[in-house]
Amino acid sequence: MGFRDLEGEVVSAGANSLTLGKLLDEGAEGGVYRIKGNSDSVVKIFKEDCRTSKGKKIPAMISERPKDPTHDDKGIRSIIWPEEIVERASGEFLGYTMPYLEIDQYCNARRYAREELSWNSSSHEERYGVALNLAYAIASIHFQGHAIGDLNHQNILIRDGYVSLIDCDSFHIDGNSGTYPGEKVFGRYSPPGGRGRNTLKDVRQADLFGLGIHIFQFLMEGFHPYQAQGSDAAGGNFIEAIKENDFPYKDPKPGRLEPHSAVDGKYDQLPDGVKEKFEECFVVGKARGRYRPTASDWVKALNEAGGFSDQISIGTSSGNSSTKSPTGSSPKSPSINPQNEDRLETLEDKWGDRRKDSQSSEKGNTQSTRSTSQSQEDDRLEQLEEQWDDRQNTSQSGTSTRSSTGTNGGGSDEEDRLENLEDKWSNRRGNSQSSTQNPNGSGSTSNQAGDGDRLDQLEDKWDKRRDEDSPPGGTQSASSENTESPSDWVNDIRENNDEDKNEN
Numbered sequence: 001m002g003f004r005d006l007e008g009e010v011v012s013a014g015a016n017s018l019t020l021g022k023l024l025d026e027g028a029e030g031g032v033y034r035i036k037g038n039s040d041s042v043v044k045i046f047k048e049d050c051r052t053s054k055g056k057k058i059p060a061m062i063s064e065r066p067k068d069p070t071h072d073d074k075g076i077r078s079i080i081w082p083e084e085i086v087e088r089a090s091g092e093f094l095g096y097t098m099p100y101l102e103i104d105q106y107c108n109a110r111r112y113a114r115e116e117l118s119w120n121s122s123s124h125e126e127r128y129g130v131a132l133n134l135a136y137a138i139a140s141i142h143f144q145g146h147a148i149g150d151l152n153h154q155n156i157l158i159r160d161g162y163v164s165l166i167d168c169d170s171f172h173i174d175g176n177s178g179t180y181p182g183e184k185v186f187g188r189y190s191p192p193g194g195r196g197r198n199t200l201k202d203v204r205q206a207d208l209f210g211l212g213i214h215i216f217q218f219l220m221e222g223f224h225p226y227q228a229q230g231s232d233a234a235g236g237n238f239i240e241a242i243k244e245n246d247f248p249y250k251d252p253k254p255g256r257l258e259p260h261s262a263v264d265g266k267y268d269q270l271p272d273g274v275k276e277k278f279e280e281c282f283v284v285g286k287a288r289g290r291y292r293p294t295a296s297d298w299v300k301a302l303n304e305a306g307g308f309s310d311q312i313s314i315g316t317s318s319g320n321s322s323t324k325s326p327t328g329s330s331p332k333s334p335s336i337n338p339q340n341e342d343r344l345e346t347l348e349d350k351w352g353d354r355r356k357d358s359q360s361s362e363k364g365n366t367q368s369t370r371s372t373s374q375s376q377e378d379d380r381l382e383q384l385e386e387q388w389d390d391r392q393n394t395s396q397s398g399t400s401t402r403s404s405t406g407t408n409g410g411g412s413d414e415e416d417r418l419e420n421l422e423d424k425w426s427n428r429r430g431n432s433q434s435s436t437q438n439p440n441g442s443g444s445t446s447n448q449a450g451d452g453d454r455l456d457q458l459e460d461k462w463d464k465r466r467d468e469d470s471p472p473g474g475t476q477s478a479s480s481e482n483t484e485s486p487s488d489w490v491n492d493i494r495e496n497n498d499e500d501k502n503e504n
Contacts, residue, residue, distance in 0.1 A: 053180075105159055
């Protein structure tokens with residue numbers, strides 16, 4: 001049965017019966033249909049060979065839905081997420097419903113950057129506004145506990161400055177029922193190491209590299225950050241440019257490796273805070289993902305650089321930081337807690353330095369190393385707790401007391417989180433040490449294996465606690481006022497050309 005043969009078929013979505021209308025588009029995994037009598041939603045029907053895997057992933061997505069930054073306030077979808085499961089009357093899984101987007105009225109992100117955001121035809125506010133809207137959407141997805149993975153320009157559609165993410169069923173989903181990784185990779189927006197082990201943490205870090213590239217293209221007329229000229233510049237494709245070229249805007253080498261002449265001098269005109277974030281992403285963060293700015297970092301930096309507010313409040317504090325968009329409206333921001341996003345990266349940096357010091361003496365005396373390592377294990381979480389407390393105290397300065405945050409005692413969770421992590425790790429260490437008494441030194445290898453996965457275990461533990469204590473979509477508690485930040489950008493731009501779907 002071909003996809004067009006499904007037109008007119010009656011399917012079920014929850015308690016409702018839907019009649020499939022015209023086939024709008026067909027891809028590798030399925031087709032998208034209009035719904036007769038419904039102009040707001042469409043149905044995606046998967047091909048038969050995809051239905052088993054998607055039949056598990058889509059319910060997890062529906063139960064773990066991220067907050068849409070622009071929908072509640074402006075009625076504009078920035079994340080085209082599955083809404084309801086679609087089945088045959090027999091109960092056979094077919095696909096899902098999702099919001100309808102008139103794609104022919106949108107530009108993909110790369111084309112929009114080139115055609116609508118040139119410095120001669122766009123304003124400062126328009127460029128920073130589009131970048132900020134993308135950062136908001138990705139921050140919301142990360143906050144909900146997911147990652148994207150396939151952050152290519154064809155899946156980022158823009159109209160009048162509003163950003164809409166599509167093809168969300170290819171995202172990396174981490175739900176209560178399991179983890180459902182995506183498989184698509186787009187080299188133009190991927191770091192040299194790709195997704196690493198394809199864990200949630202690795203995919204999120206790859207997302208941050210791609211986010212940095214998209215923001216750079218929005219602010220720099222569509223030019224890629226590793227696009228360079230000179231005798232040392234790698235030619236060919238962007239995969240090679242990312243791998244071989246240094247970031248040419250940081251200490252350019254005239255005649256050897258320097259920015260393209262078409263944007264000569266424009267990078268230097270960017271605000272210092274934005275340039276700092278680019279250099280964190282593309283210099284030190286090129287090979288080390290934990291140093292890349294988070295989406296929440298970008299929200300704050302772009303908000304300040306765009307002149308939309310003097311202060312940005314992201315999270316579940318009861319403070320209300322009202323900010324103004326260029327149109328004077330005050331749309332609501334998603335509830336995003338940057339501490340949750342980078343907490344274990346900070347702990348990993350701290351512990352990684354300690355572990356290197358410990359392992360440097362391992363070649364000499366295995367038994368003495370075991371004693372030294374055990375001593376370091378005994379005090380490492382005290383060090384991590386001090387590190388976290390310093391960050392927490394700095395972040396909370398000027399905000400309300402922790403007891404007012406969250407719906408289930410978020411402040412209490414912050415106070416006892418490391419105690420729970422310590423219990424988790426102590427149990428693991430006790431089990432590990434019980435098998436490391438062999439005097440031939442084999443216990444050293446066992447300890448190293450424990451070191452290698454300790455933060456993955458701690459991250460799983462903390463993520464479960466966070467998910468239990470955070471309301472779905474990161475909404476604020478009843479005792480907290482809505483935090484407001486700009487996500488509304490109504491730009492006077494030219495009529496979009498037809499979508500160029502074949503661009504790479």
